[in-house]
Amino acid sequence: MRAARALATLDEVELGDHVCWRMDPSAAFPTDARAYVADGALYGDKLVFVAPSRGASALTRPASDRLPPASVVLDLPDHADTESVLAAVRREARTAVRQGFRSVRVLTERVPTTAPGGAEELLAQELKLDEFASESGAIVVCAFRPSLWDAPELERAACMHPHETGTRAPRPAFRMFSTGADRWSVDGVIDSECAAAFNAALRAAMRHTAEVRLQFDTLGMIDAAGMQALVDAARHLPGRRIDVEGANETVRLCWELAGYADAAVPVVMAP
CATH class of the missing domain: 3.40.50.300 (P-loop containing nucleotide triphosphate hydrolases)
Known part of the structure; x- marks a missing residue:
């Protein structure tokens, strides 16, 4: 792994x-x-x-x-x-x-x-x-x-x-890397400071595939700006979908409270 x-x-x-x-x-x-x-x-x-x-x-x-x-x-x-x-x-x-x-x-x-x-x-x-x-x-x-x-x-x-x-190689706020075909692990923290970078990464990943799978098992935190970046990336191109696996209970609860657990949102958040 x-x-x-x-x-x-x-x-x-x-x-x-x-x-x-x-x-x-x-x-x-x-x-x-x-x-x-x-x-x-x-x-x-x-x-x-x-x-x-x-x-x-x-x-x-x-x-x-x-x-x-x-x-x-x-x-x-x-x-x-x-x-x-x-x-x-x-x-x-x-x-x-x-x-x-x-x-x-x-x-x-x-x-x-x-x-x-x-x-x-x-x-x-x-x-x-x-x-x-x-x-x-x-x-x-x-x-x-x-x-x-x-x-x-x-x-x-x-x-x-x-x-x-x-030299002076700081750890990025988050990292997104491959764990299989069109499957990406995301670790670290996604907040307002790096939400734009997260959105850009997702848009790049979705350029040539209709469905992207993200693994949040090692993600420490994602705030409202990060969630909005996730949704905006999924909506950037028609017919695209993002499946999120391994999200912890807190992340899933925040997702629901933000109103994103809706069939109209092309992102599915799963345990």
Whole structure:
């Protein structure tokens, strides 16, 4: 069973992990991931680097930290959509199995985008990468330079990773991560400060499926703003539905008192 946790270093990654790496301001990508890369060779994993076009040269230029032979660089367009990214990563994972590797280790540096819909596209990619790691046993590390990111945007992205490491890597208010096809575990606290991030995560998860299942077994608390964010996400697209499992008695009572236990609301809250 997957569980959220913090890592002291990238040396602690395990199969199935999806890690938010908050890089030190002085870190060099991918040089500072050399232990992660070296461990890939040690354990028989294939390295897959996901790089936008503008960043590919940094990964392929001759240098002392030249990439190992058992690696591939996916030189994708700057604004590659989620389906293209996942298709490329899955293709490399299938190839790695045929080649006799244990698994794949994915490494990518995330860069902010100002493209229309770019913020939601990033969340959708992170959720799908998490689902990929969960189902395949791959390891996925997403590097973020905090200095490049608006704090709320970085917080939203961090919430899509069950694991985190790096300089001053605080635990996100909540985390949403895959526990099966279209099934997501939500832990932590969802209140007015992170309700917008929760809504964005749910909308991203519902983009290509009519029904999403959430597990609230480890959720500490969800307030009125969080409940409204949940309902608004379910209503964002027609014909969508969210099934919530594992909600404690207090959460279910608050849900009923708020008037959401109604057939017209496309969210079902169950024990």
